[in-house]
């Protein structure tokens with residue numbers, strides 16, 4: 001079951017609860033004041049990231065979100081000049 005995040009209108013801290021993905025409630029009782037708290041729209045937390053596939057995905061996403069810091073603009077490598085193996089091309093004028 002995914003975790004859903006709720007926000008209380010009274011200013012209490014946000015809290016999460018587990019509910020079936022087929023019937024997530026629109027409101028839940030606030031854990032601090034007991035008033036109805038509205039469910040926030042967001043990505044459901046489907047897993048805890050314990051599996052190796054989830055760890056790899058999290059690592060890849062973290063790398064994409066925070067790229068390595070550089071102190072200068074990376075230099076572009078020029079592609080090597082095309083080399084022809086045709087012997088007739090040697091007779092062509094050179095630039």
Ligand SMILES: [Zn+2]
Pocket residue numbers: 008009010011012030031032033034035
């Ligand atoms: Zn509250």
